[in-house]
Amino acid sequence: MFDQARGLALLVGFFLFGGFLHRVGVPIPGGVLGLLLLYVALTTGLVPLAWLQRAADLLLRHMVLLFVPLTVGLMDLGRVLSRQAFALSASLIVSFLAVLLTTGLLGRWLVAVLPADAEAAE
Amino acid sequence: MSVLAALRHPVFSIAFTVVCYAVALALHRRWRWVPPIVAASVPIVTLLLAARIPYADYNRGGNLLTWWLGPATVALAVPMYRNGRRLKRSLPRLLLVVFAGAVVGMTTAGGTAWLLGAPIAVAMSAVPKSVTTPIAVEVARELGGIPQITVALVILAGVLGATFGPAILAIFRVREDRSVGVAIGSASHGIGTASLVRRSELQSAVSSWAMAASGVVTSLLAAALALLLRHAKL
Numbered sequence: 569m570f571d572q573a574r575g576l577a578l579l580v581g582f583f584l585f586g587g588f589l590h591r592v593g594v595p596i597p598g599g600v601l602g603l604l605l606l607y608v609a610l611t612t613g614l615v616p617l618a619w620l621q622r623a624a625d626l627l628l629r630h631m632v633l634l635f636v637p638l639t640v641g642l643m644d645l646g647r648v649l650s651r652q653a654f655a656l657s658a659s660l661i662v663s664f665l666a667v668l669l670t671t672g673l674l675g676r677w678l679v680a681v682l683p684a685d686a687e688a689a690e
Numbered sequence: 691m692s693v694l695a696a697l698r699h700p701v702f703s704i705a706f707t708v709v710c711y712a713v714a715l716a717l718h719r720r721w722r723w724v725p726p727i728v729a730a731s732v733p734i735v736t737l738l739l740a741a742r743i744p745y746a747d748y749n750r751g752g753n754l755l756t757w758w759l760g761p762a763t764v765a766l767a768v769p770m771y772r773n774g775r776r777l778k779r780s781l782p783r784l785l786l787v788v789f790a791g792a793v794v795g796m797t798t799a800g801g802t803a804w805l806l807g808a809p810i811a812v813a814m815s816a817v818p819k820s821v822t823t824p825i826a827v828e829v830a831r832e833l834g835g836i837p838q839i840t841v842a843l844v845i846l847a848g849v850l851g852a853t854f855g856p857a858i859l860a861i862f863r864v865r866e867d868r869s870v871g872v873a874i875g876s877a878s879h880g881i882g883t884a885s886l887v888r889r890s891e892l893q894s895a896v897s898s899w900a901m902a903a904s905g906v907v908t909s910l911l912a913a914a915l916a917l918l919l920r921h922a923k924l
Contacts, residue, residue, distance in 0.1 A: 579761040586764070595913040597828035599763030600906055606767035617771065624768035627761060631880065632726050633711040634759050635823045637703075637752025639731040639845075641838035643738065644745045648812065649839070655806035659816045660843055663799035664850050665858070667820050667877040671791040671900075672859045675869030678783045 575623020578615065582606045697741055703751030710734055727845055759824035763905075766822065770902035773895040777868075780896075784872050785907075788900050791876035792907040795820040796915075799843075811836055818908055819843035822879040825905035829912045833919075844879070851878020852885035871896025876904045 582605055587598030594601060609615040627634075642649065649656070696702055707730070714729035738748055774781060796817045804813040815835035818826040823844050830840040855874050864870060867890050874882040875897035883901055886894040 579764045582764045583760040595917055597909055599760045599828050600909045602764035603767045606764055610771040620768055624765035627765045631762050634755050635841050636707050636730050637756050638838050638841045640734045641745055643735045652808050652812050655803045655808040658806055659799050659803035660846055662802045663795055664847050666798040667791045667795040668873050670794045671787050671876040672864040672869055672873035674790055675787045675872045676864045679866055679868055
């Protein structure tokens with residue numbers, strides 16, 4: 569319990585700090601700033617992974633709950649959605665395939681072309 | 691306080707949303723094909739329509755849940771760090787791949803919608819559709835898109851990747867673990883990543899790193915784009 573509370577407090581703290589930096593002029597969204605700062609803090613050992621692991625897993629595992637309210641908001645957008653249904657579906661499928669194949673093929677090429685490394689297992 | 695007034699209270703919207711989510715999870719555990727997000731949202735929409743509660747009223751409570759997407763974004767640093775540590779030597783290459791994927795994803799999603807006549811706000815909503823929900827929502831807001839549309843597209847991109855991703859890659863002879871992982875993480879974020887867990891440990895580690903990395907790269911690119919747009923308007 570204490571473990572999770574400490575982890576959540578840290579995540580909220582980094583988020584608020586990121587939001588603060590965003591408001592004073594850094595053009596990156598607050599959440600992403602918080603992510604980058606936390607990544608640096610983890611890499612430098614400033615914040616030990618053990619403090620955060622359980623809280624982060626909790627939030628990420630139940631992330632679907634957090635975007636239920638936005639999904640419910642689609643109820644007000646029926647008109648836009650039906651009028652733009654074709655453009656949105658086409659955009660979704662074209663872009664999905666484009667990203668999947670760009671990254672998959674480029675990834676395969678880079679893995680084959682450059683010398684292999686054996687970090688596969690911990 | 692009348693029943694209807696109670697239904698509009700933020701505490702009720704949060705409680706009802708949590709209950710619907712718990713039930714949706716249970717349904718999903720019983721029948722795997724039931725998507726939790728749909729099973730959780732449908733009863734809420736039904737109640738709001740039946741009781742004639744405007745979305746804005748529900749969302750006074752709903753907003754408090756949405757707010758937690760911020761700390762959830764920060765939490766992505768954990769899988770990124772954890773998996774990045776074991777992929778150390780591939781990271782520069784994987785980052786290059788993720789970067790290419792982000793550029794292609796943003797331009798094709800926004801571009802296709804715009805060319806097919808979607809208004810600019812709708813096209814902007816499509817731009818971050820490949821990345822994980824909390825980051826996609828932030829990016830959509832930044833670009834003047836509609837976050838609700840973004841969420842719907844993000845979920846669908848995830849489901850497409852979880853369902854067809856590995857099979858499509860196999861047709862193009864992409865089967866090597868790191869390539870599959872980076873492709874699914876870039877195109878289908880968390881939903882795609884979750885589907886790889888049963889396939890291969892390395893695939894899901896790369897995918898979970900790639901989903902966080904591509905979220906970061908996409909939001910940096912979007913920030914640059916937003917600055918440019920603001921500049922162009924002045």
